[in-house]
Amino acid sequence: MLRRYFTGSFIVTGAGLLLGAALGAYYQGTAAGVVTTVFIVAVLSVLETSLSFDNAVVNATVLREMTPLWRHRFLTWGIAIAVFGMRLVFPVAVVSIVAKIGPFEAIRLAAFEPAEYARILTSAHHVLGAFGGAFLGMVCLKYFFDADKEVHWLAAVERNLVWLGKFEAVHLGLMMLAIYGFSRAFPPELGHEFLVAGIFGLLTYIAVDGIGAAMEVDPAKMESLHRASAASFLYLEVLDASFSFDGVIGAFALTNNLFIIAIGLGTGAMFVRSLTVMLVDEGTLASYRYLEHGAFYAIGALALLMFLGTVIHVPEAFTGLIGAGFIGVALFSSIRYNRAQRTPPGRMPG
16 A cells, blocks of 8 residues: 555655765765765655654645645645755755845855855754744644634643633734744844744744635635635645755755755655655544644644754754654554544443
8 A cells, every 4th residue: 555655755766866876976976975975865865754744744634625636736736846946946045145146156056165055054044943933833833722623632731722722813922922032042133133034934824824714615616615725735835845944954964965955855855745645545634533733743843943943953853753753642642542432332441
């Protein structure tokens, strides 16, 4: 069964490893350089998959409500935007804006002066962390502050959050306080940049969420379903962009070469796509009661770590393990719940 979903990803990974070997031969010119480059591509692919596992679960929750046409568009156009847009074009655009140079000059730096390119991109880490952390934080808080939420995993925590959700825009207020608090950890100029980036992260979330609300679904009209699916497509693309910030910046701990990073993260993104398709087709989210909860806890943890990562160094492996840990425990809790539901009356579960 798994082969049906992941065959394409393994083919892309094989092609990516061959491209990595070619780049290693071009830049290093030695067998050791080729092996090292192939190894880096493989590690980046695993890094991206582990960091984005929770992204796949959230993608699946949105995709199951989309029309087949827009679902197909996300899994084709969306993966192209994710691989080429966010892993290749986006870093070039950031360097171009930060260094106030043209995009072709940014590409030249990436190809021939990778150390300088990496220095410029990582100098914008606090801005990207503020934007991505604010957007993902709002995604997490809205889920847990939903006053209509009825299923709770960590009930002692989630029931109180649902009660707080009765206060209008409480999640927005808390996120604004978090942005302001972290901005105080920087010198005035950098703190101002952090604050502005965080505000734009909030505004982006409000805009995307507002577009979705404006395209309310009328079940009797197919065109309204298409409009709602189009809004969901936009939401998923911004969500993927926010998830990718951490991976793109973290990848420079392994290599300064933009093209090697794009190949490694791109192959990882393909595995995330395959995992998303499997979750939707197999109805996994409906079968495992708390899996969605685990994904949103992981998103909240990632948002916090993106904020913290602008102040202190947070290892990428730790970030990936936190997300995988939440989802793993949620999956285990779901399996226990399913077994308890199947226990005959009069018998103790387990």
